[in-house]
Amino acid sequence: MTSICVVGLGYIGLPTAAVLARAGAEVIGVDVSEERAAAVNRGELPFVEAGLGEAVAEGVARGRLRAQVQMPAAGVYIVAVPTPFKQGRTGEHEADLSYIQAAAREIAPHLTGGELVVLESTSPPGTTEHMAQLILGQRPDLSLDGSGDRPVVHFAHCPERVLPGRIMTEMITNSRIIGGLTPRAAELARDLYATFCTGELRLTDARTAELAKLTENAFRDVNIAFANELSIISEKLGIDVWELIELANLHPRVHILQPGPGVGGHCIAVDPWFIVSAAPDEARLIHAARDVNDSKPRHVVGRVREAVAGLESPTIAALGLAFKADVDDLRESPALSVTRELAALLPEARILAAEPNITELPASLAAAGNISLADYREAIAAANVVVLLVDHKEFKALDRSLLDGKRVIDTRGAWR
Incomplete structure (x- = not known):
């Protein structure tokens, strides 16, 4: 060869x-x-x-x-x-x-x-x-x-x-x-x-x-956008979106994906834009899906800001920084975006970022003065608000009693 x-x-x-x-x-x-x-x-x-x-x-x-x-x-x-x-x-x-x-x-x-x-x-x-x-x-x-x-x-x-x-x-x-x-x-x-x-x-x-x-990644992006939009609608109507999707998926020809805090990774979060830029007038659905998924981290930030309202010394445990479960890949990660924006919008808050697959904060987070990398157990113990951003196996398996008395935002439906 x-x-x-x-x-x-x-x-x-x-x-x-x-x-x-x-x-x-x-x-x-x-x-x-x-x-x-x-x-x-x-x-x-x-x-x-x-x-x-x-x-x-x-x-x-x-x-x-x-x-x-x-x-x-x-x-x-x-x-x-x-x-x-x-x-x-x-x-x-x-x-x-x-x-x-x-x-x-x-x-x-x-x-x-x-x-x-x-x-x-x-x-x-x-x-x-x-x-x-x-x-x-x-x-x-x-x-x-x-x-x-x-x-x-x-x-x-x-x-x-x-x-x-x-x-x-x-x-x-x-x-x-x-x-x-x-x-x-x-x-x-x-x-x-x-x-x-x-x-x-x-x-x-x-x-x-x-x-x-x-096309492969734009197809997935559109389907994730549908799930993410459903999660926002369900939240407004007081409905458990994960139960809703589970019930809808009982239909033999329906398979709705799971919502989350956004879409990350180098492929799905990026590739659809290449189609949009190649044919901007024609790629209307693909463009709309990108807008939905790109806006989801801001929605999560809004929920966290509501959760810390009234707290004198808010400490936030941000669980997960990777773009998906059980990897160390942070590329285009919505969890990273959420954590970074929380630090900027809540300078009075202490943010404990827990990511079991890395050993040091990325530069974009290290530059913020109120974020530190922590073991997830220590982060949860110290926090009054816990935000699950990535469903790593460690987080899914944790003792739920650790969350007692905390204000919890589960963007992955792992703790239902």
Whole structure:
């Protein structure tokens, strides 16, 4: 198997590199962080993910996986860098493609022809073409199709569809959509992923593959927005939303999701905006769902402010900072937003943030003078208001008598 360079050793890039190394490939991981590259070379895990630590240590020990900050020559490049959003010209969220652009500029000088460049980063339609244009603009001696007798470079998009906490399993078992800028590029990418993926490998063009990934997450976002809106309506009407959903779901063709304090994570909270920015006049339902989910943290903050009203020395236990249960991933976390906004709006309050999967406060919270990281038991004991923001297993299993005498706001329905 040809050498493979994985660009970006984050939540997707590093598991991809480890799985490829386990499949027998020689893998070089590239990351802008020297600290992260050094950690990988020691066989250490820079973030929590079940099964990843063993795979990384095994790859390094066998000499199949190494990390560095310089871009190498390779037969295959897999680009798995962040694609956050930024405020666009129209006021909507647009994709920040600067990380992809930087990777493309670093890859271009090392190409000689025959290489496969795969974009895994979740991207708006047309991004794979944009990456190819950047690279070929730097290398006019190469081409997409061999025109002018120039050597060919193949470009494809293969979006990940994995769940944090199950990445090492789902990366292998889930089906993959593989979109090429040419049919040959799609075939080469399929052959690459077939070395480790047991799921169906479905070929299409790059733009369809890009929109398919966005569509999957926009579908989930719309359904979560329905549940979140129901929770606000139910609260106004004095109805237990979790009982309501449970009863409605008895219908054989109804499956309403569970509400929460908002929507987080790099995918569901971000990807729908890429569709909205690509077709702002047409994406009306998707836009409305984003507005509902983005407004839910503010609703939770309002409930907490009502709960502390009249308290002389309010102490708030904010349970959970991650974007979902039992992970350490804080990206786009509504729990983080709620905690940060509470600190700003209630400067007189003492806020004890309990997150069992991290060891220090993120910088955005550490900057506030009234937030500290605490063990959840100590936080609950000291608090007069307890807010459950993430349904970590530790919180779901706690002795409910610890909540006696507290003002409790359960955004997850875990303590019903």
